[in-house]
Amino acid sequence: MASTDSLTDSLTDSLTDSLTDSLTNDLCRRLGIRYPIFGLAHSIEVAAAISNAGGLGVYAAARDGPNELARKLRDLRALCPGVPVGVDLLLPTSLPGVSTPEDIAAAIPEGHRRFVDSLFARFNVPEATRGNFFSQYVRSQALFEEQVTAVAQSDMDVFAAGVGTPADTLARVRRAGKTTMALVGAVKHAQKAIAAGVDVLVAQGYDAGGHTGNVGTFTLVPQIIAAAGGRPVLAAGGVGEGSQIAAALAMGAQGAWLGTVWLGSTEHGLPAALTDRLLSAGSEDTVITRAHSGKPCRVVRSAFSDAWEAPGAPAPLGMPYQQALTGRLLAAVEEHEVAPLMYEAAGQSVAWVREVEPVAHIVERLVRETRQSLENLRSYLPL
Ligand SMILES: Cc1cc2nc3c(=O)[nH]c(=O)nc-3n(C[C@H](O)[C@H](O)[C@H](O)COP(=O)(O)O)c2cc1C
Numbered sequence: 001m002a003s004t005d006s007l008t009d010s011l012t013d014s015l016t017d018s019l020t021d022s023l024t025n026d027l028c029r030r031l032g033i034r035y036p037i038f039g040l041a042h043s044i045e046v047a048a049a050i051s052n053a054g055g056l057g058v059y060a061a062a063r064d065g066p067n068e069l070a071r072k073l074r075d076l077r078a079l080c081p082g083v084p085v086g087v088d089l090l091l092p093t094s095l096p097g098v099s100t101p102e103d104i105a106a107a108i109p110e111g112h113r114r115f116v117d118s119l120f121a122r123f124n125v126p127e128a129t130r131g132n133f134f135s136q137y138v139r140s141q142a143l144f145e146e147q148v149t150a151v152a153q154s155d156m157d158v159f160a161a162g163v164g165t166p167a168d169t170l171a172r173v174r175r176a177g178k179t180t181m182a183l184v185g186a187v188k189h190a191q192k193a194i195a196a197g198v199d200v201l202v203a204q205g206y207d208a209g210g211h212t213g214n215v216g217t218f219t220l221v222p223q224i225i226a227a228a229g230g231r232p233v234l235a236a237g238g239v240g241e242g243s244q245i246a247a248a249l250a251m252g253a254q255g256a257w258l259g260t261v262w263l264g265s266t267e268h269g270l271p272a273a274l275t276d277r278l279l280s281a282g283s284e285d286t287v288i289t290r291a292h293s294g295k296p297c298r299v300v301r302s303a304f305s306d307a308w309e310a311p312g313a314p315a316p317l318g319m320p321y322q323q324a325l326t327g328r329l330l331a332a333v334e335e336h337e338v339a340p341l342m343y344e345a346a347g348q349s350v351a352w353v354r355e356v357e358p359v360a361h362i363v364e365r366l367v368r369e370t371r372q373s374l375e376n377l378r379s380y381l382p383l
Contacts, residue, residue, distance in 0.1 A: 021035070023370060025249075026254065027254035031158070032084050033051075035053075037255060037256060037258070038202075038234055038256065038258070040258075040259045041057070041262045043269075044079060047085060056084055058086040059086070060162070061087050066149065067150075069147055073154040077155055077156075087160070088160040088161070093164045099320070101134075105324060120329060125332045126336050128335050151176075153176070157179065159181070160181040170182075181201070185212060189213075194228070200232045201232070202234045203253070205221070209259050209286070209299070211293070216237075217236065217238050218247075221233065221251050236259070237349075238283075238347055238348045240351060242370035243370075245369075246370050246373035258349070261349060261366075264355065264356055265359045266357060273339035273342050275356060278350060279353060279355070281346065285301050291304065295319050300344060
């Protein structure tokens, strides 16, 4: 078997040779990528590896402060020189204009604090010795403005808006030469994104890991394509194998956008206890909870999500209060690897996270399966 490096090198070499390939479609040509496979990850190593393997990697930067973000985007570019790559931010428009961690802390009810303290005690979690994003920053319009500045000044090729599509932000990053994408879970969100001038829509269904609406991917994609006015649409949510990418292409999507499958990649390097949870989880082991961020979010089930569902648990707070409340606990859980409480956002596609393997192998499998499914289709239906 080829080593990861040689596999990645040969994919990168062939990428620069030519973009002619049975899976290279209009959007691929426009972006300069070989395969209609788009991958989002909270790791620059994973995003770079997806781009180096011929797809488009998108780095999810919502948890980076502005200075760190600027540095990470430089590092990301250096990891995948000469190939297109992107960055994603969460920009909910309903959050406070300016806020400090102290303002937010003062608004958290005492009962909620006691509940989180009870989880520290019940699972013997030692305090964290270092802060995390939520102890330093509050999601606010002021923070978003600084993050967008870092993105606009970067040399990323693509900008994706995960939650919210503010028109001024899209216009700014478009002026900076980036292709813009927006994740949408309903036709009305697609209409807003189109009005804001977005280039590409990502139709993200209920099956997806992360923040999600309540319409399933198979139902959502054709409706977003119908509303897109000819703009390219990508299918997201629950995609773990190539037959689903072929189905997305058959529905008229220009590609598929995947998040969960990369969690099992070597490059992600998640802690062992979390990797074990993901490897052993099936589609039925994910739950939608507001306990993660205050907004409905699909995660792999754990003692953390169970605790917030248990009788007597307080209702999760809204965004940004919930993460300000749980940040101290989750930083400690991550630092000390407290297995029962470890979780990650994950979609029903977690069923395809079955081994730890390099990103290049995942992309290669998806491409092979997609081609096979398209060939199968031709043999069933002589077209
Ligand atoms: C671990 C994880 C983190 C995510 N974080 C973000 C994010 O920060 N921004 C965003 O736009 N989407 C985020 N998503 C959603 C993905 O962009 C994507 O739409 C989703 O993963 C697709 O469904 P799948 O998980 O079944 O592949 C995340 C998904 C996962 C699994």
